[in-house]
Amino acid sequence: GAGVSQTPSNKVTEKGKYVELRCDPISGHTALYWYRQSLGQGPEFLIYFQGTGAADDSGLPNDRFFAVRPEGSVSTLKIQRTERGDSAVYLCASSFEGANVLTFGAGSRLTVL
Amino acid sequence: SQQGEEDPQALSIQEGENATMNCSYKTSINNLQWYRQNSGRGLVHLILIRSNEREKHSGRLRVTLDTSKKSSSLLITASRAADTASYFCAFPVGGYNKLIFGAGTRLAVHP
Numbered sequence: 001g002a003g004v005s006q007t008p009s010n011k012v013t014e015k016g017k018y019v020e021l022r023c024d025p026i027s028g029h030t031a032l033y034w035y036r037q038s039l040g041q042g043p044e045f046l047i048y049f050q051g052t053g054a055a056d057d058s059g060l061p062n063d064r065f066f067a068v069r070p071e072g073s074v075s076t077l078k079i080q081r082t083e084r085g086d087s088a089v090y091l092c093a094s095s096f097e098g099a100n101v102l103t104f105g106a107g108s109r110l111t112v113l
Numbered sequence: 114s115q116q117g118e119e120d121p122q123a124l125s126i127q128e129g130e131n132a133t134m135n136c137s138y139k140t141s142i143n144n145l146q147w148y149r150q151n152s153g154r155g156l157v158h159l160i161l162i163r164s165n166e167r168e169k170h171s172g173r174l175r176v177t178l179d180t181s182k183k184s185s186s187l188l189i190t191a192s193r194a195a196d197t198a199s200y201f202c203a204f205p206v207g208g209y210n211k212l213i214f215g216a217g218t219r220l221a222v223h224p
Contacts, residue, residue, distance in 0.1 A: 042215050
């Protein structure tokens with residue numbers, strides 16, 4: 001597609017539920033990043049994929065968070081047993097390998113009640 | 114912390130005035146970037162300045178970089194109401210393009 005697509009744009013769930021957030025990067029972009037942004041803060045790095053593999057998952061806050069990119073394009077961020085503190089906008093970005101600039105999607109706003 | 118720091122946190126100006134935002138960082142970098150965000154959603158890349166550059170222009174944007182002070186500034190000249198947004202500095206760490214973002218400056222431009 002022309003840009004990075006993220007679905008859903010908004011997700012409201014109850015505490016304890018399982019959530020999946022999807023990112024469809026720009027075609028041909030091998031690098032994919034997930035960030036989390038809380039209200040009034042800058043984006044916080046979660047995980048980086050180069051192709052199918054997670055090259056750096058040091059930003060995942062705990063083992064309730066997991067991300068996959070099985071075919072090297074679409075990625076899914078999975079959050080188990082959601083907590084109210086998980087409420088944030090989850091941003092996905094992609095780039096060509098070695099490129100300096102990231103292209104961001106519009107984000108998925110997650111609200112945990 | 115590797116995170117960049119920005120000031121001011123918020124800036125309110127009138128149309129036509131200039132807006133200056135500052136960013137400081139702690140690590141060695143090979144480039145620094147500025148992004149804009151409207152309404153808390155997707156970020157849009159504005160400009161990149163490399164560590165061997167001191168100043169760069171793009172339209173009404175002017176970015177400076179002082180690697181000895183580990184600081185950068187973004188100047189928006191002749192601001193417009195449409196410039197109202199949050200502005201973030203970001204720099205890569207870790208040997209690839211993992212960007213670390215500052216907390217941002219929220220700019221409000223009043224007609």
